[in-house]
Amino acid sequence: MRALTVIPLQAGSLSVTDVPDPQPGDGELLVDGLAVGVCGTDKEIANGDYGWAPPGRDRLVIGHESLGRVRTAPPGSDFSPGDLVVGVVRRPDPVPCGACAHGQFDMCRNGRYTERGIKELDGYASQAWTVETGYAVKIDPGLADVGMLMEPTSVVAKAWAEVDAVGARAWFAPRTALVTGAGPIGLLAALLGVQRGLDVHVLDRVTDGPKPRLVADVGATYHSDGVDEVAAKLRPDVVIEATGAGPVIFAAMANTAPYGIVCLTGVSSAGHTLPVDAGGLNRDIVLENDVVIGSVNANLGHYAAAAEALAKADIEWLGRLVTRRVPLEQAADAFTAGPEDVKVVITLDGTSS
């Protein structure tokens, strides 16, 4: 069968190659791939900056924002042929650390976790794949066109759960949330914020293209002015940061309401320095009991929360997040940014519409 593979840490190695057909083991589903979403991490892997091949192999099948249809399921499992499923990205480390031993593999402490399509395990950008039933999440048949948004939604569901957990250390009744960045993570963070009844504001640089309208149509307010100005005016109770851009991160941290919580979700590259008023920032954070948290990945509970959020969302709005669908054989095109892109998807079943 055909799969999108890469030699990790080797720029220019991304290609669609023949790989052996997957053979389901005990307790595993065999799944026909429908689509995978492409995100910043996939682009980093394709650029040769990130990623690990499975032990003893050169090439890694990439793709972690999965969507497929069950072809075969183990008897007695909760799955049947025809079910739409998403495969979970991360697996616990083999030790396991305390967090992984408690099902909190998203909080792995020793870094020895593995990730489908990213770290030592083949991903989901192939015509068929297998997955353990315990790491497969069934999704509503109505989400057949947008189910690949489940994984980024799980990342956002975790970010909001982190905000809740940190907020719960004292009285917490947030009203205003600022989401920085109107890419898929930012837009999905806005969706979940609106679903929580918050007054949500989304900041991005662009003034045209689909983003301003997507923000308005989800029930949030779009801003394209400077981050300092917008954050200082709003004084948000919560910031979900989804740009990974230094100046945006520090402006957000400096302008929260007292007891503000900033949740960082953007993975940035190292090596950029910028002047910061460290004393002023520290003073603000201390005197306001502010918190800055990093958040990555998602565990099974977050996938369940994501499934709930997607089921409640306007399916037409979700469909508008997927701005381009590229067939597997042309997958390289999905890695070149187009001006109107929000989420670009690679289709695995021969369709491209």
Ligand code: BGC
């Ligand atoms: C994925 C996460 C993963 C992280 C780091 C992100 O793009 O959504 O599931 O943990 O990359 O590898």
